[in-house]
Amino acid sequence: MATDAQQACFEAGIKFGSLYHQFAGTPVSPSSTRSLEAAMAESIENQPFCESVTVAIRDDRVADAIDHENDYTELTGSLMDVEMRIEHEGVTVHTRMTMTDGYPLMEIVSIGDD
Amino acid sequence: MATDAQQACFEAGIKFGSLYHQFAGTPVSPSSTRSLEAAMAESIENQPFCESVTVAIRDDRVADAIDHENDYTELTGSLMDVEMRIEHEGVTVHTRMTMTDGYPLMEIVSIGDD
Amino acid sequence: MATDAQQACFEAGIKFGSLYHQFAGTPVSPSSTRSLEAAMAESIENQPFCESVTVAIRDDRVADAIDHENDYTELTGSLMDVEMRIEHEGVTVHTRMTMTDGYPLMEIVSIGDD
């Protein structure tokens, strides 16, 4: 009923919601950003049709979010940029999450044949 | 670039991934299924374009998953059925998750004009 | 090796960490606070030795955390007060989380015999 492209977009959305809500709230500091990025990318790449995930947690934003009382903060969408490539039945969907007008926006970048 | 229907499918996927990974692992027993169902539905309905969420945690499956040493288990996809309705730019997408061949399968049921 | 009171404090800590990190990041609005409070309390009460959990998500703080672009925010410790009673081997531990000096502080309120 759904086209291959619609199905690929559905799968792409699943991966984004999964990544965000699995890891939101994780304690993070500038010294632990690299390991968290790697784990987020590799864990979501396990999911079906998920060919590539890149997570960039911004050290400067993490540092800014840490106040004088603590040495860490909790991961939220505003601290990271994410890109993903989903492939499903010959359709490739690129998605990303970046800060847009002060909010982390999940969006489709392109949909195309392989 | 994406059509309204493709965008609606992307949004529908986001909601499914969010619901699953926010609540997977929650301690659950037959006495707490109703409150967890309500919280899951109402929390995800807060998300943009999400018009309706129905969560049915199966008491019998929860009871079967609890062994003699504990009084509870952890929520997984195999313990619940979920239906959602997403509306985006005049397109309505119905999705569901049900056990299929022994696995919880997230799928698009229909895509249509309002 | 650990005394009953030390063991009870360990168990009390487990419940607090579980509650916080299971539910942090959940989408919440003033219209969904009651169902989320109920689910949080009932789910954690499933855990061993956890006799009572009370969660009060503050509607006013939730409303303040919501900006004009969205209709919801994500649950964090600053939006709620929590009280718990853990009982282990005849020792009762009361704990709570409240905002203290601008931070959500998890603390032991009392330890005593039943």
Place this chain on the structure above:
Amino acid sequence: MATDAQQACFEAGIKFGSLYHQFAGTPVSPSSTRSLEAAMAESIENQPFCESVTVAIRDDRVADAIDHENDYTELTGSLMDVEMRIEHEGVTVHTRMTMTDGYPLMEIVSIGDD
């Protein structure tokens, strides 16, 4: 009111509950165990009084938990062993989680002066 040792045990429990419920449900396969272990340990070490965390996700148990339909499973306590060292006001608490009688058991190993 609580002794330093009781307070240290409370803090030790918080870390265990946090680690478990932040990461339970994460997609994992034998190819992504190392990055997930590192992220779990480094993120929880950010928390106050948490001096050291070691997470060992057992590749053989992960492989056994993966069935023929999927290439991954979801992280649960049965797939990993965890050790932690918490230090609070001169008291050191060692804790661990290992499979005991078929269940992942969180326990205090020792409590002592530094």
